[in-house]
Amino acid sequence: MLVMKGIVKQFPGVRALDGVDLDVRAGEVHCLLGQNGAGKSTLIKVLAGAHQPDEGTIQFDGRTVRPSSPIDAIRLGFATIYQELDLVDGLSVAENIFLGHEHARLGFVNRAAARRAATEVLRRLGHPEIRPSAEVGRLSPAAKQVVSMARALSHEAKLIIMDEPSAALAHDEVANLFRIIRELTAQGVAVVYISHRLEEIREIGDRVTVLKDGRTVAVGLSARDTPTGEIVSLMTGRNVEYVFPPRAGRSPGEEVLAVENLSSPGVFSGVSFSVRAGEIVGLAGLVGSGRSEILEAVYGARPFSGRVSLAGRPVGRGLTGRGVVGTVRRGMGLAPEERKAQALLLDQSVTANITLGTLPGFARFGWIDRKRELTEARRLSEMLDIRPPDPERPIRTLSGGNQQKAVLARWLLGGRKLLLLDEPTRGVDVGARAELYALIRDLAERGIGVLLVSSEVPEVLGLADRVLVLREGAVIHEGEAAELDEHRVLDMIMNGRAA
Ligand SMILES: Nc1ncnc2c1ncn2[C@@H]1O[C@H](COP(=O)(O)OP(=O)(O)OP(=O)(O)O)[C@@H](O)[C@H]1O
Ligand SMILES: [Mg+2]
Numbered sequence: 001m002l003v004m005k006g007i008v009k010q011f012p013g014v015r016a017l018d019g020v021d022l023d024v025r026a027g028e029v030h031c032l033l034g035q036n037g038a039g040k041s042t043l044i045k046v047l048a049g050a051h052q053p054d055e056g057t058i059q060f061d062g063r064t065v066r067p068s069s070p071i072d073a074i075r076l077g078f079a080t081i082y083q084e085l086d087l088v089d090g091l092s093v094a095e096n097i098f099l100g101h102e103h104a105r106l107g108f109v110n111r112a113a114a115r116r117a118a119t120e121v122l123r124r125l126g127h128p129e130i131r132p133s134a135e136v137g138r139l140s141p142a143a144k145q146v147v148s149m150a151r152a153l154s155h156e157a158k159l160i161i162m163d164e165p166s167a168a169l170a171h172d173e174v175a176n177l178f179r180i181i182r183e184l185t186a187q188g189v190a191v192v193y194i195s196h197r198l199e200e201i202r203e204i205g206d207r208v209t210v211l212k213d214g215r216t217v218a219v220g221l222s223a224r225d226t227p228t229g230e231i232v233s234l235m236t237g238r239n240v241e242y243v244f245p246p247r248a249g250r251s252p253g254e255e256v257l258a259v260e261n262l263s264s265p266g267v268f269s270g271v272s273f274s275v276r277a278g279e280i281v282g283l284a285g286l287v288g289s290g291r292s293e294i295l296e297a298v299y300g301a302r303p304f305s306g307r308v309s310l311a312g313r314p315v316g317r318g319l320t321g322r323g324v325v326g327t328v329r330r331g332m333g334l335a336p337e338e339r340k341a342q343a344l345l346l347d348q349s350v351t352a353n354i355t356l357g358t359l360p361g362f363a364r365f366g367w368i369d370r371k372r373e374l375t376e377a378r379r380l381s382e383m384l385d386i387r388p389p390d391p392e393r394p395i396r397t398l399s400g401g402n403q404q405k406a407v408l409a410r411w412l413l414g415g416r417k418l419l420l421l422d423e424p425t426r427g428v429d430v431g432a433r434a435e436l437y438a439l440i441r442d443l444a445e446r447g448i449g450v451l452l453v454s455s456e457v458p459e460v461l462g463l464a465d466r467v468l469v470l471r472e473g474a475v476i477h478e479g480e481a482a483e484l485d486e487h488r489v490l491d492m493i494m495n496g497r498a499a
Contacts (some may be wrong), residue, residue: 005058008056016042030190031195031223033195034235038211038213044192079153082148086148090137093133093136094111098114124153126179142288145165162193165177201231255276256275258274275418277417279444279450282464290474295422298420331417335421350393351377374391386409387402417448421451457486457490465480
């Protein structure tokens with residue numbers, strides 16, 4: 001159905017695509033794999049008409065095509081779900097879904113018809129609770145992902161490109177996404193699927209193409225039968241052991257964080273737990289279980305009733321939710337879930353983005369110690385393998401996964417007592433993931449308390465010492481990670497059965 005040959009795309013100083021080939025058959029799920037910065041998003045942006053290639057050809061249904069703009073690509077029958085969601089926050093769900101549609105082109109949308117159609121697509125996606133009239137800016141990241149998907153489906157495309165669609169989704173929603181993908185492929189629609197989660201590739205993929213440094217290194221491998229080790233070494237050029245660092249077995253130190261009877265009407269209620277120095281506590285639960293909101297409340301960014309203390313002293317302003325300045329000054333750091341919107345200064349350099357949260361630490365006699373700032377930022381970029389290795393580059397020009405690493409680097413930089421990590425490995429490739437796990441474990445060994453939220457249950461179990469299982473805003477289980485297994489946790493978060 002689709003044949004891309006010799007695609008080249010040059011950005012200033014970076015050859016993002018250096019002669020990439022891709023062929024996709026009707027009705028298949030074709031997975032595109034590669035490390036952060038390999039060129040995956042750039043390739044699909046060429047297909048989506050967002051980038052013009054410098055060289056190469058694209059054939060679709062036997063015809064040579066050249067998508068010249070996103071609208072043009074849609075007309076050709078390509079729909080794209082981008083890695084960075086490109087929704088308009090100020091518009092409603094229905095308006096976002098039908099933005100760019102043919103019948104909306106004259107600046108005129110038949111509102112009633114659009115709402116009805118939106119209701120229909122959202123229902124098909126298994127999300128009837130998302131109202132077409134709701135303002136997109138007020139939705140959770142997961143709900144935004146659903147809206148973006150609804151928009152792609154609404155075009156009745158022949159080829160749907162999904163750039164890390166599962167990154168913002170929890171376990172049950174991924175199952176739902178896969179159900180939809182199967183429905184689409186059964187109708188002959190082709191899906192190009194990008195993900196860093198290899199177990200997903202096994203489950204939903206038919207064939208795999210691997211990119212490395214802007215080149216195709218493997219074409220059309222079987223998604224089910226190719227050994228994981230082979231895929232990983234094609235991606236990284238080395239053997240990566242995808243394991244969690246061992247726990248030290250030391251007993252944790254003093255209590256850094258105490259949360260007592262934390263409540264916020266309709267979001268979470270009666271949540272109590274503590275985090276000790278040197279301890280990693282994981283929160284497992286579905287999207288909407290209150291995980292991220294609990295982190296925000298602890299951070300002082302969300303009103304709550306109850307009590308939060310950092311190293312024995314109460315923090316936050318409870319009901320006003322304006323305690324962030326205080327919690328940061330006293331050594332708390334939050335790496336939020338929706339990094340692009342909440343955490344990045346897109347036009348600033350990688351260094352500026354890394355050192356943002358810690359600036360006071362680099363100020364001496366009122367001057368910012370630029371040299372030290374730069375040295376530290378370099379050290380962390382190297383450690384996390386942020387590419388390209390150029391700390392002066394605007395962060396906007398980095399690939400999604402590399403932006404992600406930079407935000408994390410910010411919080412790993414010096415002087416914190418407690419780190420709140422919301423989906424720290426989202427969008428990070430397998431190689432860098434292992435580094436990141438080791439780094440988080442290392443920080444804990446050095447006496448920092450870590451509160452971790454992740455949709456990936458194996459990650460919570462592998463990294464945390466203690467796990468809290470959340471369901472509908474309440475803690476339904478608390479226990480040692482070593483005594484839990486994935487099935488039991490999944491059973492609890494999905495069915496509410498506390499074993
Ligand atoms: N607008 C841009 N200007 C300059 N360089 C860019 C731009 N967009 C991407 N790049 C560079 O092109 C390369 C490929 O980036 P791309 O976003 O395609 O990677 P990716 O495979 O999607 O990675 P990830 O898994 O992190 O999303 C990277 O080196 C990136 O820094
Ligand atoms: Mg990408």
